[in-house]
């Protein structure tokens with residue numbers, strides 16, 4: 001059983017005063033685009049966000065093939081790593097693909113490939129350039145959750161930190177490009193990026 005976790009508990013400060021997760025991207029809320037794509041290759045879907053986001057996100061996902069479970073931040077604004085840990089705590093599957101709510105071009109076939117790469121390890125994390133794409137990666141849910149907790153206890157906030165505690169596979173640029181295009185990692189932060197991206201749907 002494969003799980004999908006959409007991390008959506010950020011404040012969208014670069015976007016302005018509304019939540020980018022539910023902002024319409026060419027007529028469809030961004031988080032729904034992510035759920036539609038991720039939903040093609042997983043058996044369950046969990047959305048991590050704050051309590052005050054639930055109504056809007058639920059409406060954005062209404063009628064979706066999956067009735068997503070919500071995993072709410074007990075302590076909001078602790079960063080994406082805390083959100084990932086919370087989301088992973090709510091999945092039933094052994095492995096989970098974690099995807100940020102602001103990656104509407106996420107490629108389902110690539111996510112499927114990440115599940116294959118993660119098998120018998122604790123994570124498969126793409127590194128298309130110098131940065132690890134920790135918010136588009138597949139994790140062993142329990143192992144990553146425990147590693148996040150340990151990292152948070154150490155006072156670490158960078159999402160890459162818990163990975164170094166895991167048996168992780170790096171999906172290097174060459175492998176990434178053999179399976180998808182870099183568009184899969186594109187994340188939208190500002191209204192300008194939104195408007196430019198909307199034209200591509």
Ligand SMILES: Nc1nc2c(ncn2[C@@H]2O[C@H](COP(=O)(O)OP(=O)(O)OP(=O)(O)O)[C@@H](O)[C@H]2O)c(=O)[nH]1
Nearest residue numbers: 008009010011012013014077078079080083100101
């Ligand atoms: N649960 C949780 N998720 C977060 C938090 N901060 C960011 N995220 C999520 O992590 C992902 C990447 O974060 P950013 O691109 O920085 O999004 P953001 O924090 O909403 O946007 P900015 O405020 O403009 O930086 C997005 O999916 C966010 O929803 C947090 O404090 N808690």
